[in-house]
Amino acid sequence: AASDPDLVERARKARATLGDRVFVLGHHYQRDEVIQFADVTGDSFKLARDAAARPEAEYIVFCGVHFMAESADILTGGHQQVVLPDLAAGCSMADMARILQVEDAWTRLEEAGVAAGTVPITYMNSSADIKAFCGRNGGAVCTSSNARQALEWAFAQGEKVLFLPDQHLGRNTAVLQLGLSLDDCVVVDPHKPGFGVTDDELRAAKILLWKGHCSVHGRFTAESVADVRARIPGVNVLVHPECQHEVVLGADYVGSTEYIIKTIAAAPAGSAWAVGTELNLVKRLAAEHPDKTVVFLEKTVCFCATMNRIDLPHLVWALENLVEGRVVNRIEVDDDTAHWARVALDRMLALPG
Ligand code: 13P
Ligand code: SF4
Numbered sequence: 001a002a003s004d005p006d007l008v009e010r011a012r013k014a015r016a017t018l019g020d021r022v023f024v025l026g027h028h029y030q031r032d033e034v035i036q037f038a039d040v041t042g043d044s045f046k047l048a049r050d051a052a053a054r055p056e057a058e059y060i061v062f063c064g065v066h067f068m069a070e071s072a073d074i075l076t077g078g079h080q081q082v083v084l085p086d087l088a089a090g091c092s093m094a095d096m097a098r099i100l101q102v103e104d105a106w107t108r109l110e111e112a113g114v115a116a117g118t119v120p121i122t123y124m125n126s127s128a129d130i131k132a133f134c135g136r137n138g139g140a141v142c143t144s145s146n147a148r149q150a151l152e153w154a155f156a157q158g159e160k161v162l163f164l165p166d167q168h169l170g171r172n173t174a175v176l177q178l179g180l181s182l183d184d185c186v187v188v189d190p191h192k193p194g195f196g197v198t199d200d201e202l203r204a205a206k207i208l209l210w211k212g213h214c215s216v217h218g219r220f221t222a223e224s225v226a227d228v229r230a231r232i233p234g235v236n237v238l239v240h241p242e243c244q245h246e247v248v249l250g251a252d253y254v255g256s257t258e259y260i261i262k263t264i265a266a267a268p269a270g271s272a273w274a275v276g277t278e279l280n281l282v283k284r285l286a287a288e289h290p291d292k293t294v295v296f297l298e299k300t301v302c303f304c305a306t307m308n309r310i311d312l313p314h315l316v317w318a319l320e321n322l323v324e325g326r327v328v329n330r331i332e333v334d335d336d337t338a339h340w341a342r343v344a345l346d347r348m349l350a351l352p353g
């Protein structure tokens with residue numbers, strides 16, 4: 001639906017009044033009505049790199065989800081005030097790993113005698129305290145753009161990896177990019193006694209996959225891939241690595257949202273693409289490339305409900321408050337957590353590109 005012209009005008013006015021005092025970042029899954037006001041758009045990795053790009057801006061308005069705003073606060077050293085236009089914009093995957101559960105799992109690894117050789121790697125999609133846990137324990141953060149490099153780095157530091165919280169990104173990267181076997185992977189389930197693994201399984205495994213997943217990408221199935229291939233002969237199937245292993249195995253291309261955008265942009269006119277990622281992005285790609293056929297991989301609608309919490313009314317509210325000198329919904333990470341999370345984030349930023 002077209003956005004309310006009155007709200008568009010109010011956002012434009014507030015944005016213009018604030019000028020260089022505000023820097024607006026927008027993740028690729030944001031609504032069109034919001035993304036039009038972003039100074040920079042990107043995937044999680046690009047936005048983490050770009051967060052500190054405008055040190056002169058007093059405010060960073062983060063149009064994305066909570067863990068991204070936390071990372072922006074950490075990466076800007078708390079010198080800029082980071083605002084998340086709706087505090088309810090969380091991430092169900094990030095919520096699947098709580099710090100107390102992760103600490104208990106680490107104790108479980110210590111008791112099995114494997115913690116010392118294990119490097120914890122957390123996907124960007126996790127709370128700041130889990131990033132800090134990784135920083136304190138010799139580990140790092142990764143995103144879907146650099147999971148391969150992060151795992152290669154980790155296996156150079158130790159013989160095992162604890163991968164948090166997305167089992168699918170961990171499994172897809174380990175098996176399809178590092179050449180590990182499915183038998184090298186074991187799932188660590190925080191809801192089962194003893195995390196659902198025996199000491200022998202923990203000792204034998206190379207990668208311990210936390211049982212988390214993305215509620216959006218987890219919905220694509222191998223049948224979605226078979227259906228679209230039957231419907232559109234010659235279609236290229238392009239999916240995000242948060243999809244289940246069977247879906248990624250059945251796809252032609254796999255990569256982060258930034259990779260997906262570049263792949264469609266570089267594709268020849270007339271080619272057909274079925275894309276397995278969040279729907280706002282797929283719709284935008286279809287609109288931007290009318291010379292190509294770009295369809296959603298699933299027949300049903302699949303937005304990220306929490307990304308969609310950031311809508312034009314919330315953005316206007318946040319910007320107009322800043323104009324009035326009120327910082328609403330500030331996201332601030334405490335100093336100790338920020339220090340150790342920064343250690344883990346910096347290890348990611350230092351990975352070879
Ligand atoms: P990327 O931005 O790394 O592609 O991850 C997608 C995602 O689910 C963000 O929440
Ligand atoms: Fe979280 Fe998935 Fe939404 Fe990304 S798309 S914010 S991983 S629920």
